[in-house]
Each structure stands twice: as C-alpha cells, then as structure tokens.
Amino acid sequence: MREVVSTKDAPQAIGPYSQAIRANGFVFVSGQVAIDPETQQVIAGDVAAQTDRVLRNLSEILEAADSGLGKVVRSTVFLKNMGDFAAMNEVYGKYFRSAPPARSTVEVARLPKDVLVEIDVIALA
Numbered sequence: 001m002r003e004v005v006s007t008k009d010a011p012q013a014i015g016p017y018s019q020a021i022r023a024n025g026f027v028f029v030s031g032q033v034a035i036d037p038e039t040q041q042v043i044a045g046d047v048a049a050q051t052d053r054v055l056r057n058l059s060e061i062l063e064a065a066d067s068g069l070g071k072v073v074r075s076t077v078f079l080k081n082m083g084d085f086a087a088m089n090e091v092y093g094k095y096f097r098s099a100p101p102a103r104s105t106v107e108v109a110r111l112p113k114d115v116l117v118e119i120d121v122i123a124l125a
Contacts, residue, residue: 005019055095080108
C-alpha cells in the first residue's frame, strides 16, 4: 500500500514529487528547504534559522502522516557549506534530544532556491 501525504502546513512541492509517501509502515519525506508555507518563499537568515524552518516543515509533514519527529529513524542533511555544520547541528539537536535518528551529512555544490540546508527523513508510520 502506497499513500501520498500532503499538508498545507508545509511548503508545497516545487516539482513533480510528493511531500511524503507513506508505505509499509514507513513515511518517506522528501527533502525540505527553508520555505515558509504561508508565503511559499525562502526565509531570510543564516543556516541556524534555515535549519529551524526546515525541521518545522518536516514536523508538519510527519504529523500529517500520523507520525512525528520522535519516530524518525534516518535523516540526510545536505549543507551548502560544511563550515555551517556546528550551527546546523546545534539546532538539529534541539529537535532530536533523545535517541536521535541515524544520519548522514554531506556538503553539496548547490541546493534548490540557493538555500543553505536541505533535510530529508524516513520515519515509522
């Protein structure tokens, strides 16, 4: 069984993909960037501000899928600049205080809309 997850409380997809797919007891959330769901515009601010917005967007999508950040088992963080790792990690740690998920963090040449960070997750449904 495969179900598309969508919510107006997170940014709408900016391409041919779903915000998330719920399948076989998991929720696969597409990479989220620092877009304000009300304006559909990238927020102003540094990597810490953008990471906070990204994690709030992920949380809203997971809630729409009857899941949540506490059920995340895997995440991938894409940074424009690995020099921003500490600032991103500090904000990330506030959202995943106990039993944080497995994670990879990679530096990439460019991200959609020229943001500083993008994060995708896999969670239990």
